[in-house]
Amino acid sequence: MIYELSNPVTKTLITYLREEKSDAIRFRHTVAELTKQLVYEALKEFPLKQKIITTWQGEASFGVVDEENLIVVTVLRAGMPMLDSVMELLPNATAGFLAMKRDEITHKSVLYYDRLPDCRGKTILLVDPMLATGGSMSDALELIKGRNPLRIITLNIIGSPEGLKVVESAHPDVDIFIAQIDERLNDDKFIIPGLGDAGDRSYNTF
Numbered sequence: 001m002i003y004e005l006s007n008p009v010t011k012t013l014i015t016y017l018r019e020e021k022s023d024a025i026r027f028r029h030t031v032a033e034l035t036k037q038l039v040y041e042a043l044k045e046f047p048l049k050q051k052i053i054t055t056w057q058g059e060a061s062f063g064v065v066d067e068e069n070l071i072v073v074t075v076l077r078a079g080m081p082m083l084d085s086v087m088e089l090l091p092n093a094t095a096g097f098l099a100m101k102r103d104e105i106t107h108k109s110v111l112y113y114d115r116l117p118d119c120r121g122k123t124i125l126l127v128d129p130m131l132a133t134g135g136s137m138s139d140a141l142e143l144i145k146g147r148n149p150l151r152i153i154t155l156n157i158i159g160s161p162e163g164l165k166v167v168e169s170a171h172p173d174v175d176i177f178i179a180q181i182d183e184r185l186n187d188d189k190f191i192i193p194g195l196g197d198a199g200d201r202s203y204n205t206f
Helices: 008-018 024-042 081-087 135-143 161-170 198-203
Strands: 002-004 047-057 058-064 070-076 096-101 109-115 125-129 151-159 175-181
Touching: 008 024, 008 151, 008 175, 024 081, 024 096, 024 125, 024 151, 024 175, 024 198, 058 125, 070 081, 070 135, 081 125, 081 151, 096 135, 109 151, 125 135, 135 151, 151 161
Parallel strands: 002 175, 070 096, 070 125, 125 151, 151 175
Antiparallel strands: 047 058, 096 109
């Protein structure tokens, strides 16, 4: 299933990202804020486990997210601000890393780094700001599925209808939470209107 955020704050933050004058600090901060919105939505129906804590009235049991069974996987490098944002919210979750580069001629992704923890029986949050052709996302999902997770959820900032269709067709069991579905891909397979290159804009590596 595809879930698109629709609140006015989300739309405002997306506009900040599109703005050319937004510097790297503001860009990363805005991505982080949007990521938190996506996490709230993605986990809103997650069951809670009970945790005994010491309060001002003594020990008591309260519900918490089962962070130990969550793995946050980022696609380097554009996904790093999203990973940091999730780990701030859920500091007891585990991080995993994939590096995939798009071939500018074939537009296909090439995996060159894989650092995933044990995924068996865990819920995976796969974070990547841009879902363009869907090729890299589909490849990452295929790799993660081979590690036998319980469930996979993707968190994306923007995406194209074409890319979403590719991922949904290849992985109908994966839930996709996205802040904004843009208009289309252009002939060079870039999202329109898009944000530009999220990795470059996050880290000034133009």
